[in-house]
Amino acid sequence: MSPLLAIEGLTKSFAALNALNGVSLAVEPRERRALIGPNGAGKTTLFNLITGHLAPSRGRVLFEGAPLTGLAPHAVARRGISRSFQRTSLFPRLGVEENLRLAAAADGRGSWNVFGSVARLATPLRRARDVAEQVGLAERLAEPAGRLSYGEQRQLELGVALATAPRLLLLDEPTAGMSPEETQRMTRMLAGLPRDVTLLIIEHDMDVVFSLADRITVLHYGEVLSEGAPDAVRADPRVYEVYLGTGDEA
Amino acid sequence: MTPLRLLGFVLVVAAVAAFPAAAGVYPVKLLQEILIWGVFAMSLDFLMGYGGMVSFGHSAFFGIGAYVAALALQASPGVLAGLAAPALAAAAAALVIGFFSIRVSGVYFIMLTLAFSQMFYAYTFQAAWLGAEDGIVGVRRVVVLGLDTARPPVFHLYVVALVALAALALWRTVRSPFGHVLVGIHENEARMEAVGYPVSRYKLLAFVIAGTVAGVAGALYTQFIGSISPDAFFWTTSGEALLMVIIGGTGTLGGALLGSAAFILLQSLVSSYTERWMLILGVTFILFVLFAPGGLVGALRGRVGLRA
Numbered sequence: 115m116s117p118l119l120a121i122e123g124l125t126k127s128f129a130a131l132n133a134l135n136g137v138s139l140a141v142e143p144r145e146r147r148a149l150i151g152p153n154g155a156g157k158t159t160l161f162n163l164i165t166g167h168l169a170p171s172r173g174r175v176l177f178e179g180a181p182l183t184g185l186a187p188h189a190v191a192r193r194g195i196s197r198s199f200q201r202t203s204l205f206p207r208l209g210v211e212e213n214l215r216l217a218a219a220a221d222g223r224g225s226w227n228v229f230g231s232v233a234r235l236a237t238p239l240r241r242a243r244d245v246a247e248q249v250g251l252a253e254r255l256a257e258p259a260g261r262l263s264y265g266e267q268r269q270l271e272l273g274v275a276l277a278t279a280p281r282l283l284l285l286d287e288p289t290a291g292m293s294p295e296e297t298q299r300m301t302r303m304l305a306g307l308p309r310d311v312t313l314l315i316i317e318h319d320m321d322v323v324f325s326l327a328d329r330i331t332v333l334h335y336g337e338v339l340s341e342g343a344p345d346a347v348r349a350d351p352r353v354y355e356v357y358l359g360t361g362d363e364a
Numbered sequence: 365m366t367p368l369r370l371l372g373f374v375l376v377v378a379a380v381a382a383f384p385a386a387a388g389v390y391p392v393k394l395l396q397e398i399l400i401w402g403v404f405a406m407s408l409d410f411l412m413g414y415g416g417m418v419s420f421g422h423s424a425f426f427g428i429g430a431y432v433a434a435l436a437l438q439a440s441p442g443v444l445a446g447l448a449a450p451a452l453a454a455a456a457a458a459l460v461i462g463f464f465s466i467r468v469s470g471v472y473f474i475m476l477t478l479a480f481s482q483m484f485y486a487y488t489f490q491a492a493w494l495g496a497e498d499g500i501v502g503v504r505r506v507v508v509l510g511l512d513t514a515r516p517p518v519f520h521l522y523v524v525a526l527v528a529l530a531a532l533a534l535w536r537t538v539r540s541p542f543g544h545v546l547v548g549i550h551e552n553e554a555r556m557e558a559v560g561y562p563v564s565r566y567k568l569l570a571f572v573i574a575g576t577v578a579g580v581a582g583a584l585y586t587q588f589i590g591s592i593s594p595d596a597f598f599w600t601t602s603g604e605a606l607l608m609v610i611i612g613g614t615g616t617l618g619g620a621l622l623g624s625a626a627f628i629l630l631q632s633l634v635s636s637y638t639e640r641w642m643l644i645l646g647v648t649f650i651l652f653v654l655f656a657p658g659g660l661v662g663a664l665r666g667r668v669g670l671r672a
Binding site: 165167186187188189191192196197199203204205206207208212215216217219220221222224225226227228229230231232235274275277278 | 533536537539540541542543544545547548551552554555556557558559560561562563569573
């Protein structure tokens with residue numbers, strides 16, 4: 115089986131600093147891959163390189179066998195890659211349903227219509243309601259995103275990423291800043307996602323990582339330090355030394 | 365549109381159309397001026413209130429519409445010359461200016477749009493074939509369906525019809541799927557891009573729509589006053605429309621018309637008592653920004669629970 119996402123020798127330099135240095139990894143279809151590593155290891159930079167928010171200095175990213183080189187973020191999204199952000203990025207004055215509907219309508223059909231009616235574009239609306247159900251916000255459809263609780267906003271953050279019906283979903287610390295109960299709810303939600311959405315997830319909470327991931331990639335100073343099944347990574351003494359043992363889980 | 369609101373709209377249009385039957389020449393002229401500037405302000409509100417693009421160069425399209433109409437009507441008095449040609453010329457200019465301007469945002473967008481409009485001012489001020497600083501005088505009015513709008517009652521109906529049409533079209537557009545995308549971009553441009561919208565193309569279309577409507581307003585204006593001068597392009601023309609939008613209430617469309625009415629009535633009232641009318645206007649504006657940031661529409665909604 116060919117990988118869904120193939121990253122080949124990806125390097126990103128900011129001035130003298132190599133934020134990412136020759137990273138290669140392959141994510142198979144239906145896989146749930148966790149990306150862990152200390153702060154500054156280059157995890158979010160890797161996401162930004164995949165989604166076209168940054169251009170690589172060297173190397174390339176292939177999705178379903180086709181290179182994403184030079185594509186703008188919207189074009190990458192259209193290929194079937196969606197992402198959530200570490201810092202919640204919603205439409206604060208718009209309702210939950212409209213937040214999701216805008217994302218669901220992003221495939222372009224109908225959104226150039228300057229005289230038609232939004233209510234008549236049934237498909238995005240239906241998708242928005244389905245996703246609201248999925249992320250536990252079905253009772254809050256009309257509530258402006260800015261008035262939701264922090265935990266609910268993180269649920270909507272996941273929902274907006276899901277609403278575009280991606281084949282690959284990149285999640286940047288979905289449980290960041292959440293209380294233990296909120297984290298549990300989010301973990302259940304992520305575990306309940308359909309398997310045909312392949313996941314690449316940055317996460318600091320090791321309980322979340324070990325309960326979700328099929329495989330784990332450990333980044334350290336912009337390089338792949340270790341990669342493998344959760345138990346193998348857990349047993350790797352180098353990983354223990356740089357990450358798991360230091361108590362640096364913030 | 366709900367039946368009740370449609371009825372309200374029809375009643376308002378009918379009342380405005382029938383106004384000359386009950387009023388003298390000067391109030392009718394004042395009303396027409398309010399309506400024409402109202403269209404111009406609405407087009408700017410569409411751009412800034414919905415699209416989030418605060419332009420200080422919207423006068424470019426107003427001026428282009430006015431000059432093209434003034435010139436074309438000399439050649440032939442038809443709708444093609446008086447309406448279609450100025451609208452198309454403004455649209456084409458908006459496509460070019462927008463192509464460059466939407467690449468930047470915030471204060472850079474303001475400065476770039478301002479620079480473009482001032483270029484038109486500088487050019488027309490020097491261009492002998494456009495009458496240089498005197499502009500074009502003796503602009504004739506359009507003939508629509510065999511009816512010559514040089515006759516005041518016909519012109520009034522022509523203005524009312526076009527203003528109603530423009531208001532309806534913009535009202536429909538902000539509620540369309542495209543309008544919702546525009547609001548999404550205003551709320552969070554980066555996220556819209558990330559979920560798959562080619563944001564700059566949507567912004568460009570919004571810029572062209574706003575420019576086209578501003579061109580129609582300009583075409584009406586030159587026929588209304590019977591002349592046009594480079595001042596139409598000057599930044600104060602953009603500035604006055606901006607004041608109208610803010611006084612009326614940004615992002616409401618209807619507010620732009622109210623703002624136009626407030627601005628022009630204040631101007632005509634105060635200037636008949638004192639020459640310091642700009643001072644009074646300035647104070648009014650400051651009071652609005654400080655105490656009624658939602659403008660007239662915001663204040664009305666707060667007072668009587670009126671809804672959009």
